[in-house]
Amino acid sequence: GQNIDQPTEMTATEGAIVQINCTYQTSGFNGLFWYQQHAGEAPTFLSYNVLDGLEEKGRFSSFLSRSKGYSYLLLKELQMKDSASYLCAVMDSNYQLIWGAGTKLIIKP
C-alpha cells in the first residue's frame, strides 16, 4: 500500500531551526510537496521536489532523497507565525497526491 510517515507533533523555540522529516512508500513518484496549514484554513504551498537535493526558498528549505524515500522540511529563524501543521504529500504514478497526516509544529517564545 501507499504510505506517508511524518511525526505527529514537534516543538521548537522562536529563532531556532527545526527539521520535519517525511518518509514515503508510493506506487510511482512524480514529486513531493510540502504544504503549510494553519488551523481552520486550507493548505498553502511551500515547496516541490522532484530531483534529489536541497531546494532553498528563504527561511524554508526542502530536501529529497528518492533512493531513500525520504524528505525533510527545514525551517530557519523560526517565528511565532510558523506555528501550523506541515503536510508532506507525494504525487504518485497516477498524478494523484498521497497525503501524510501532517506534523503540528508548536513554536514557543
Add this chain to the structure above:
Amino acid sequence: GAVVSQHPSRVICKSGTSVKIECRSLDFQATTMFWYRQFPKKSLMLMATSNEGSKATYEQGVEKDKFLINHASLTLSTLTVTSAHPEDSSFYICSARDLALSYNEQFFGPGTRLTVL
C-alpha cells in the same frame, strides 16, 4: 496568479437538507478539480477527482449519490452534499490543477466549514 475560491466559507444546515459548495478557479483553467474533506487534527482525505465535462471519479468508500460533483466548466466545480447528516459535518476543501504548469501543483481553495445540526 492561480487563485481558487470557494463559496460559502461556512454553512450551518439542518439534518436532511442539501448543501451546495462551489469551487472556482479565478485566473486559470482547471482541467482537473479535487474535493477533499478534513476532520479535526487529521490530514486531507481525497473524496473525488473531477475532470471538466466528464463524470467524477470517487475514492473508495465515498458515496457518489450522497456527494454529487459537477464540473461543468473549466473554472467551476460544485459539490452537493445531499440529505446531510451530522456525521457529514467537516471541513471541505477543493483544489484545482492546471496542466499547463510544469509540475501539476494543486491550488487550494480556502475551504468550507459545514456544520449539520
